[in-house]
Amino acid sequence: MDRAKPLLEVRDLAVYFPITRGVVLSRKVGEIKAVDGVSFSLAKGETLGLVGESGSGKTTVGRSLVGLQAPTAGSVLLDGEDFLALRGEALKQTRRRVQMVFQDPYAALNPRMRVGDIVGEPLEVRGGISRAAVRQRVAELLDLVGLNPAHASRFPHEFSGGQRQRVGIARALSLDPEIIVCDEAIASLDVSIQAQIVNLLEDLQRRFGLAYLFIAHDLSMVSHISDRVAVMYLGKIMELAEEATIHGAPLHPYTQALISAVPLPDPDIEDARQRIILKGDIPSPAKPPKGCVFSSRCQRCSAICREQAPDYREIAPGHFIACHHPGQAE
């Protein structure tokens, strides 16, 4: 992993959705800042975990990286080149390098297409390949993700959820990408199947040097798979650091509360634990609190937090935080 020269760099990414009123004469009355000034980098072979609760904007970040969502502002650099400014053939060639695995393996696969065609479609779109070669490659890919290549002629409904997610991974791998965005790729699977898919992703990463942006709400799984973790809340990154730091010595009160909320499968630890229970609900992204977005639920909130949004700054080498009062949990 070469962190000094990142493969992907996201700078001040912002995605705003307009709130409109009226049907015929629709006018803009406000905006939802789904993603607001998000910056991070991703090195070759690295896994960056992106955690957050609903409405944090984590999925929108992922969609922006693969070109499914046009950002309002900011840039996405791939090997130093602005991915978002590319057009035509150059865009097509670059898109190949960043692929995505979706949350719902039921919705992400066309029910009328055979699995072999689903996995082979990206190859045909790219072109310059014979049908026999596509079939050959599809068989390789299915084998790679632990499916029987003979099942290429089956339809998605003949597979279980875990197997469908393997099909989705095979499709993402078909164009030899360098980065895969995994958007809640295991959230809809049973616990015993989640572990299988995570192990598969880790195995593929070792073999092909893939970089992952692993988007999830489940902090324990994100911690497990990630080298670094970014914690998002209402469109902003609250804290980003090495996994061991996020896990062991987080400085942002939201990260601390999030870790504290994860139930542990050990009755002794659970009995002894002092939980930080956050008050209230996640505010609506249409009406975020003034100042720091976390201020309405924060235990350390002071006057400045309600007035002024904290800068996103590097508090220690590689440890970024947006908080007026960073510090260890009491």
Add this chain to the structure above:
Amino acid sequence: MAPLLEIEDLTTSFETEEGLVQAVNGVSYALEEGEVLGIVGESGSGKSVHALSVMRLVPSPPGRIVAGRVSFQGRDLLSLEEEAMRAVRGKQIAMVFQDPISSLNPVFTVGFQLAETLRAHLGFGGAAAKRRSAELLDLVGIPDPHLRLTSYPHELSGGMRQRVMIAMALACHPKLLIADEPTTALDVTIQAQIIELIKELRRDLGLTVIWITHDLGIVAGLAQRVNVMYAGYLIERGSVREIYKEPLHPYTLGLLGSVPRMDRPSGGGLTSIPGKPPDLSRLGAGCPFAPRCGLADDRCRAEMPPFDGPDDSERVRCWHWRAVVDGR
């Protein structure tokens, strides 16, 4: 003291296109008053159908409770008249479901729906029902309860809706609360709030709770006893310490290995369980976990083991639990 709820050999089947499916297969256990029982299982394990069977809410057809006894405070619920059963539901056993938005009626206010429960079961009049509804919302930690009575379900967040569902379930002082994946649709910080609420309610009201979940982590800090279900069978049961510290079934052990632990430094792969959950319409006579089990032999594939365990404890249905103990 007699247990509050005693289930014996409960079996529920569904008529499907693939033939008769046993969704719940000979489940037996007893629940003491004041306890929290966690029921853990993956999709298709029968954990939800078992709860619906206790409430006699299994949709019929295609479902049918084909055998067993559900004894609640000494009364057999399965032989009650429908009218008598209606009095038990809500009043003595209440249920909270996974998805609060589909459990609430979208066209009535929260206050109306709460008052409806109070009127129907307890005969409350208008003003008294309103007062009691506000008290209930306050009990489950909803701020400005009087104001919230006039809210419609869509105006509330997911966590608030689930609190409303819990308030509704508690309206008639039930002895037993069955919560079926009540926090699965919620964010973790909201889930932590709901779990804390249930702990408080148990302490303050002496509530007995059955908490159904797929997440082993949740019940570790909440339950006193845990049942593990797989493919309709109850395959392991025990105190929360026994299940987490001394699991006897290879499936329980595998499930514990499948979840990453936040309290330990990460690194190393997860010990996943190979294969996938079984197709219930194609179960043989043997142990349903045998196709995914590293310890399975011919006997496992031919014959479902009875309950066994150390010191005749009847904790686990596995022929090879001793091997699990040795290998743990």
